[in-house]
Amino acid sequence: EAEVAQSPRYKITEKSQAVAFWCDPISGHATLYWYRQILGQGPELLVQFQDESVVDDSQLPKDRFSAERLKGVDSTLKIQPAELGDSAMYLCASSVRLAGGEETQYFGPGTRLLVL
Amino acid sequence: SQQGEEDPQALSIQEGENATMNCSYKTSINNLQWYRQNSGRGLVHLILIRSNEREKHSGRLRVTLDTSKKSSSLLITASRAADTASYFCATVFRTGFQKLVFGTGTRLLVSP
Numbered sequence: 490e491a492e493v494a495q496s497p498r499y500k501i502t503e504k505s506q507a508v509a510f511w512c513d514p515i516s517g518h519a520t521l522y523w524y525r526q527i528l529g530q531g532p533e534l535l536v537q538f539q540d541e542s543v544v545d546d547s548q549l550p551k552d553r554f555s556a557e558r559l560k561g562v563d564s565t566l567k568i569q570p571a572e573l574g575d576s577a578m579y580l581c582a583s584s585v586r587l588a589g590g591e592e593t594q595y596f597g598p599g600t601r602l603l604v605l
Numbered sequence: 606s607q608q609g610e611e612d613p614q615a616l617s618i619q620e621g622e623n624a625t626m627n628c629s630y631k632t633s634i635n636n637l638q639w640y641r642q643n644s645g646r647g648l649v650h651l652i653l654i655r656s657n658e659r660e661k662h663s664g665r666l667r668v669t670l671d672t673s674k675k676s677s678s679l680l681i682t683a684s685r686a687a688d689t690a691s692y693f694c695a696t697v698f699r700t701g702f703q704k705l706v707f708g709t710g711t712r713l714l715v716s717p
Contacts, residue, residue: 493647520702531693531707532648544702580647584703589655591636592703596647 493597507569514583609708626711628694
């Protein structure tokens with residue numbers, strides 16, 4: 490069964506350093522999402538792509554976070570500089586539209602970031 | 606910000622018992638979805654219920670939706686130790702580029 494791939498699975502960095510996460514969605518899924526999940530809470534959407542275009546980045550802290558999906562396939566999320574409060578799980582998901590028009594999302598295993 | 610809140614925050618039961626968790630949300634929705642997350646892993650989609658549906662079943666799962674009360678419930682029957690996980694409701698409140706807004710989650714522990 491096809492899966493969403495993410496790397497790295499774990500990342501430890503020092504504050505003020507740059508960090509990057511990579512996601513490869515399920516083949517054929519046009520919509521790709523990046524979420525941040527703080528321990529004990531639900532995921533919160535950071536950015537949503539439709540093919541290579543950003544359709545929602547209203548919750549992305551644009552002073553330090555950036556995301557790209559240049560060819561409309563895989564995607565990179567970058568944080569520069571990292572802050573202590575960025576410690577969280579970063580989840581990538583891709584979606585397929587059902588016959589009724591709804592979408593269900595398929596999640597990758599996540600990247601757990603610890604900023605020291 | 607979180608759209609929904611799950612209740613209870615944590616639930617501990619024995620294998621074979623039923624588990625019920627509730628979700629309340631704030632705005633009108635197109636559909637509501639439930640996801641499961643095993644510890645430290647990604648989320649897995651369980652079931653979707655549309656705003657014009659009141660109840661849906663999938664295997665041991667039963668979901669209800671009451672749009673007048675802006676609430677949903679997830680029932681897991683005959684629970685197993687493998688059901689131990691966090692369960693999240695997620696609401697979709699727009700068409701077009703659909704956006705999931707997750708609740709705070711219920712942590713379920715099923716003991717053998």
